[in-house]
Amino acid sequence: MKKDDCIFCKIANGEIPSNTLYEDDSFRVILDLGPATKGHALVMPKEHFGNLYELPDDWCQKAFSLAKKMAGQMTEKLHCDGFNLVQNNGATAGQTVPHFHIHLIPRYENDGQTI
Ligand code: 5GP
Ligand code: ZN
Helix, strand or coil: CCCCCCHHHHHHCCCCCCCEEEECCCEEEEECCCCCCCCCEEEEECCCCCCHHHCCHHHHHHHHHHHHHHHHHHHHHHCCCEEEEECCCCHHHCCCCCCCCEEEEEECCCCCCCC
């Protein structure tokens, strides 16, 4: 179920437009507004789960399978040299949007990131 005041619920369900790389009945993958590197994307469920602890196991499995598939496709397309999957839980860990999401961060030689 979506949460009225959650921006990622609105983006995931298409109420706020986004640069969408992939969409199905349960997930949307969008480009991050403040990319760490070229192609930085976010995998988000269309249902609201605040973080990893709230995400049911079947959703967790699907989310990471989709992240793996997207990482493969993006590696081919972007010719990146590596990939980070990042998933923050809690403000202390850097979570700023309380709707579960996985960061897909393509890495390039000498991209200067220290993720
Ligand atoms: P977190 O810090 O919660 O792990 O990640 C939130 C991410 O969402 C950040 O990388 C931030 O740049 C991105 N973000 C926040 N608001 C928006 C938005 O409205 N649209 C998009 N495309 N990305 C957003
Ligand atoms: Zn939400």
